[in-house]
Amino acid sequence: MLAETICSAVSAAGLGIAAISAYRRRFLTATRIAAYALVPIGLVLTGVVEWLTGIVFEPVVWLGFGLLAVAWLLFVTARTVERRGGGTRKERKAARAAGRADAVAPGASAPNLTAGSTAPSGSRAGNAKKKGPAATGGDDFSDIEAILKKHGI
Template sequence: MLTGAVAFALTAAGIAVAGLRAYRRRALSAVRWFAVALLPAGLYLTGLFPVARTIGSEIADWASRLVFDPRVWAGIVLLAVSAALLLGTRWAARRQLGDAPPGPAAATGTPARPAVADRAAQPAPKARPAAKADDGLGDFSDIEEILRKRGI
């Protein structure tokens, strides 16, 4: 009975806040407040408050057993060993493949990216024109060169 009263009071308060937000012409905020305001009444009417209380009670019981029961600690150790074994086998598999990424490229032995051409086969970069007298625009010489190439 008290749970229902609190749920509907929270819903009414949320709807009031949504009304104030709508009065101030903040439509999105008003709709969000209205949506959140409907949650307590919906949870009460569907009977989910006792479920939440049961879940909270079970979590509290588990936490108390975690502190005082050695079987829970043994279970945590087993979970940690399992996670370590799974991660270790994944690491070992990657190491056997030579750090190749999984996929069709690794299965066929072909490289995932095309090979980069040899630097000797590439043309040499063009020499820059001789530097002019310092006119205060020395930092913009690269930009000037690019603009000249483009005919600007």
């Protein structure tokens, strides 16, 4: 009953402010204020306010919201642990074994020595002036070079 009274008072005050705005010839503002002022009384008349106050003042409803929050927290925690590489011991062992099989070769970080790159560092400037796939180190960059040429770079 208190919530309905408060909503009615808010609507009445809003309509009063809208009337003052209309008196000052601010009709768009008055229309907007009147629209907002009619919402609380509309909610009272449709029964939404009574339904909401029934939810707010029921301890069982709050217990339900608390249980939903705990369930959500458990889902988020499980997902976070799963993303960080958690899981069962067997899953971690299988992941490590797969990681070793797909491991990068120890020499992979060393530079690729092709026929064009064995020249001394002083002659690289000469290679940069040449056009074609030989200057870029073979066929590796031909598609990138084609894209750059397409865009005029």
